[in-house]
Amino acid sequence: MKTFLIEKPEAFSFGETKMPELNAGEVLLKIERVGLCGGDLTMFRGLNPMVTYPRIPGHEIAATIAEVSAGVPAHLQPGLLVTVVPYTTCGKCPSCRAKRPNACQFNQTLGIQRDGALTEFVAVPWQKILWSPKLTAPDYALVEPLSVGFHAVERGRVTAADTVAVFGAGMIGLGAIAGAALRKKARVIAIDLDDQKLALAKKAGAAEVINSKTENLHERLQQLTNGEGPSVVIEAVGAAETFVAAVNEVCFTGRVVYIGYAKKPVAYETKFFVMKELDVLGSRNALPEDFENVIRVLESGLYPVAETVTRLVPFAQAGAALQDWSANPNTTTKIHVNLH
Template sequence: MQSLVIDQIGHTEFRDIEAPVPGPGEVLLDVHNVGLCGSDLNTFNGLNPLVELPRIPGHEIGGVIAAVGPDVPAEFTIGQSAIVIPYTTCGTCPSCRQGRVNACQFNKTLGVQQDGGLCRQIVLKTDQLILNNTLPPTHMALVEPLSVGFHAVSRGRVGATDTVLVLGGGMIGVGAILGALAQGAKVIVSEVSHLKADTLATLGVDAVINPTRTDLTSEIDRLTNGAGADVIIEAVGLPATFRVAIDLAPFSGRVVYVGYAKAEVSYDTKFFNLKELDIMGSRNATRTDFEAVIAYLAQHTPIGERLISKTFTWADADQALRYWTDHRDEIFKIMIDMRVTA
């Protein structure tokens, strides 16, 4: 069976691997669409400390059930379309015992700590699948990244009376934007890429600010009449934006970090106390977040189409990560269509 492997930094190749067979409680999924994630790009560029090479990337997956193993619930039938929840849970760590399984201490995400979905077929446990026959096939692979942003909104306790500032307009930031809008909040976006700004502006946000061209603090003050944004969601993952989130947060504000910096971050911690900030991390997403995104995309199909920047066929999939590296400022989502071979 053919797979695509990141075998060394800056290089991918097709490799034949053994075809998987489902065991008890497992299904065999024909992979139809895979979205490439920032973690895949970081792996390709040697910037993902969680990955050991070689690795089959890809955890944003939609497909169709091809076979089922023993003891599988009756609703999991051959031919059913399904969306993949790419995380694992141990059931015993502190997070799992609290029901926060998305933050499992021993999670092994597909394409990161274990091989992912850029292969013809993959075996999964039934609790890693959400059956769905309504979304377009390509949109199934949009659900996971948008769910991560929806989860950040949940962590920030965003409500209809809030103003939310999202730092970063990539796919995770877009998920946070859409999740906040779904709660009725006012949303402001900070994004340095002018190539993404037009699309971001069509999502229903109040403003898109380029902080390299406009003073972000002054513009936030103007847009909020000096009150500031109630919730700051950091979706960039740079030390500078980690600090900016604290600087821009108002007194009694909420800060959610969904990006993570690859270098140490230094703070003037007096603002933690003086402002009495709620500072939260956000990791992965829950099944509830997935279901919320599925419902959102079902009602807003054109948005899903606008977020797919480029589609590669399976035959050309080995070119996709290099293309993204060379066109990073204009890409929301690169999709691999496994159904198209040439």
């Protein structure tokens, strides 16, 4: 079967690999559509320390069940369009014991630490399959990236009473915006440097937007929150400035949730941690229930799926699309690869 491979940084190829063997309890999936994400881009650029090469990328999946093995529940039938939870859990580490397997110490995400879905068929344990009668292939391929933002909203214990500032309106920020606004009915302020991304943030549920390139971030946030600051700040950029601004701008006794990774050490005014008695939280990947919550929102039709997918490319263009994205990183929210 035809397979896309990142051979080493900046080098890709298409090759022939063997069809996966189907073990008991597994489902054979025919891949329909795969989303490329920031993690795939960093892998392509050689900047992802978790990756070894060569690697088949792909963990944002829409697929059709091609075959089921013994032990798979009857509701999972060939022909069904589904998505996949691409993480593994060891069951033994502190995170797994605390029922927080999204942060498993030994997690191996499909397409990052093990081979992924940019190929014709993959076999996965049936427990990793999620299904809805209402979702289409474009919806399914957005479930995983949106769930990462939804998880951050859970970490921040967001309710309808909160004003949530989301730094960054890229794919992960959009998940946080939609999770807070569409699911929790919180008031969301989206912050980005790009007006086009902010327009999409509004469609994803943001009540207000701030372009921090052209507007004074602190003044605008104060204006919009009666001088208090937002009760929750979710950082989905991964820059030193936004890591610091999150702590500086959040209200007293607020919650700060970090999804991004800053690429270098960050210096803080630590008095705010104590003075404001802040909850500073990390958020990694997502739980199966976050995936389910995303599916419920996508079923409602409120999330702007078509506008989120910047480009749809055929399988043969997957490598070229990564090259383009690498050359123009700021103009793309999401690339989908159509396998047929």
